Amino acid sequence: MRAVHIIFPVLRGARKFKIEKGRRWSVIEHLILQALATRPRSARELSEDSGGLPRRVIIEAITRLMRAGWVELLSSGSTVVFDATNIGKARSVDQELPSAITPTNKWRSFQIDAHTGAAFRVGDLTTLHYNAVPQTTDEQIVHFLDRPAIESEDLGEIFNAIEGQDELIVGVHPSATRLSRTNGIVTYRHGVPEGIPSKAPKAFVDFIENEYAKVRELEKTLPEPSRPAVAAATRESSDNSYLFDNTDLILDGKGHEEALSKLIKSADTRILIHSGFVTTNVDAVLPKLLAAAGRSVRIDLFYGQDEAEGARTSSELAIEHLKKKIAGTGVREMFHIHPFSTESHSKIAIADDRQAGWTAIVGSCNWLAADYKSFDASVRLRDPRLVGQLLKILGKMAKGRVGVWNDTNVAGLFVLGRSVERLPAKGGRKAQIDLLFTGDHAPLVMEAARMARERVFVLSHQFGIAGRPVTIFPLMDSAKSSGIDVSVFYGKSSGKRGAGKMTAEELLDLRQRYGEAGLVLRSVERPRLHAKVLGWDRDEIAITSFNWLSVDPNDQKPLREIGVRIKSNRIAEQFLQDFDRAQW
Incomplete structure (x- = not known):
């Protein structure tokens, strides 16, 4: 069996990232502190009260809480129990436990597979210059993949790849430096791959294995004494069970008008709206947005109508109309209107609510253009994992050309999305x-x-x-x-x-x-x-x-x-x- 070299295009870059160093408190640690704040408990009781959480996990969490001075050890007869200190009791009611975080700025290099968008630290992938690419011979087959014209790199993938232990990337400094091009190589010898990083995303592994399977399929026409079958990639079923109730369907014009009004009225800190088009119908929504801005809610508006050749689109004209309306209100600094089209036809509205948490609405309604008299259909998403994904997707749509991160607000959407994804979901019915x-x-x-x-x-x-x-x-x-x-x-x-x-x-x-x-x-x-x-x-x-x-x-x-x-x-x-x- 001849060796097979899979040659694939790779982008390489370096950016200066804003990083917070230090371990954050987990939801489990917070819940344990809240439990101990009500009354002293032993590790066994905590395990039973939590529904069977392993004792090892309980002890590790208590150890950290004791180091912070929020939990102390007490003796109750022959039993060792733990109790929250006065400071711990005060901290237990906080929405989030304060962490000892050190902010820093660091340059980090990364590599991106141009086909799947998977990101890696430099050194994880084996790369070589185009002139060093091997040639097909009797002993080896070289499968060379063309370079696709990718739209933009996924900042979320990059952040995940380059974060170190106890690190969280919270931003990135703007840079107009383009990504450089090189080639990655994965070699199969007797069906065993060399060069796939141990932490490679499943999409990248599947992509490489599929390309290898294609080569072996084509090779069947060649005289080869032994051809072990290529094992098909085992696809793991992803967990796609999320909070949902059939009442989360939003239908008709009135239903959408009411849903958007409620989203805006209940927003605590952020409102983000992506509309395929913008028209002067936005005037009907503007007073509600201005009221939210008056409560110090930040508002991000995006539009997707394709930019016209040599002429301004109707959405661009409506955006200028909107900017003039906002200019004299005194809350202009609370609005961020994206400066160019995302070229997306999607319709998304997202906001955070102090009681209900983060909510997104996805469907057919052009929020900044509709007169709310048509029959539209949308879905309200209340699971933070889905809302976080959509926030990162908004960042990707708004980022622009590959390798040009010229808007810190865009990187902020990736950071916000990752933060929302990690929030605990509330209880309730679920659906796939x-x-x-x-x-x-x-x-x-x-x-x-x-x-x-x-x-x-x-x-x-x-x-x-x-x-x-x-x-x-x-x-x-x-x-x-x-x-x-x-x-x-x-x-x-x-x-x-x-x-x-x-x-x-x-x-x-x-x-x-x-x-x-x-x-x-x-x-x-x-x-x-x-x-x-x-x-x-x-x-x-x-x-x-x-x-x-x-x-x-x-x-x-x-x-x-x-x-x-x-x-x-x-x-x-x-x-x-x-x-x-x-x-x-």
């Missing part, structure tokens, strides 16, 4: 939830067509030619072969008159032909349909910014469309009932 990105939408239609047993339904703002191979054809085939009910609703035909826009006669003909194949195509005009939803059977639904019936996602940017897939008891059935009631 996955965030959806551009490339996830087309495969999800195929899955719905394959897995549905009773029905599939689709809602899309627009209906056009591009959406037929993505959505219509797979569902039509499923309707034919499985006999399931397929219903497709749209708001309007996409395109301009005379340039791809279908006439009424053409639409009527399509409805008839689709109907003969078992697919019901129907336009919805009252209320105006702006929701983007895919659902099947009773328990599966996806709510997103993606127009299922008018967009081909293959050539889109990874973060251009963002949505949520949910599996929850009767959620699809409930949605259809609410949608039926909303139609006039």
Whole structure:
């Protein structure tokens, strides 16, 4: 068996990071201190009261608390018990325990795999100059991967890779230095890889193993006496159970207007809104935002409309209008309006609430452009792990060109996102939830067509030619072969008159032909349909910014469309009932 060298493109860079050094207190340590503040307890009692937490963990936590002077040792007969000191009792009621943190600034170098975005410390990957790349011979095969045009590096990946023990990166100094290019190499000898870092992310490991499998598949045509089978990568099922209740669905215009008002009114320190477009309809939201700014709530606004060649977009003009309105209010410093388009069609609103915690709303509503008279669909996310991911995604969308970190606010979103991710989730019902990105939408239609047993339904703002191979054809085939009910609703035909826009006669003909194949195509005009939803059977639904019936996602940017897939008891059935009631 010949050796196989996988050569892949790597970006290398160095930045000056703002780092806080020192171990932070864990949630477990905080809970133990709170328990001891109520009454003295032994280690055994603490273990029992915690539901079976290992004694070793209890002792380690108490040891740290004693070193801080917050817990003391007492004797109660033959039993050793622990009690909170007066200072410890005072600290136990704090929202977070104060840590002995030392701030510092350090230069750190890093490497990024250009295909998966996985980040590593310099030295973790074996790299070599292009001139030193080996050649394919009788003894070895060289598999060289082209360099993709990645949109931007993931700061969260970089932070995770270069943080040392008891370190937390809280910021990064702006830098216009571009990342340099080099090549990484992983070598397989007798099926065993050399050069994959021990702490490599699963996405990177899977990517390299898939490339190796491709080489072995092609090599089958060559005379080779022995070819042990390449072991397939074992994919671990990720924990996608998050806080959710079916009441977290937000539907119709009034529902979205009320949800945004509540989000803004309840915000404690931050409000972040990403709208695909901005129009002068933002004037209706502005008084609520100004009131929040008056409470010292920081407000970050982003828009995604593509920047036009040689002309200003309607969103840019509306942003200028908004800036003029804010300029004379006295709270201008509380607003940060992102200076350029994120080129994302997604719609996201995020804020923190002193009582409810961090909340995000993801779906179809253009928060800074809507008149709140259309039928939109969104999902309220209350699990800090999901909200933290979305904050980091906002940072990635807003960062701009690869390697240019010219806005400290952007790096701050990564730091904030990582902090929110680590917050404890509140109790409540849960559901299986996955965030959806551009490339996830087309495969999800195929899955719905394959897995549905009773029905599939689709809602899309627009209906056009591009959406037929993505959505219509797979569902039509499923309707034919499985006999399931397929219903497709749209708001309007996409395109301009005379340039791809279908006439009424053409639409009527399509409805008839689709109907003969078992697919019901129907336009919805009252209320105006702006929701983007895919659902099947009773328990599966996806709510997103993606127009299922008018967009081909293959050539889109990874973060251009963002949505949520949910599996929850009767959620699809409930949605259809609410949608039926909303139609006039």
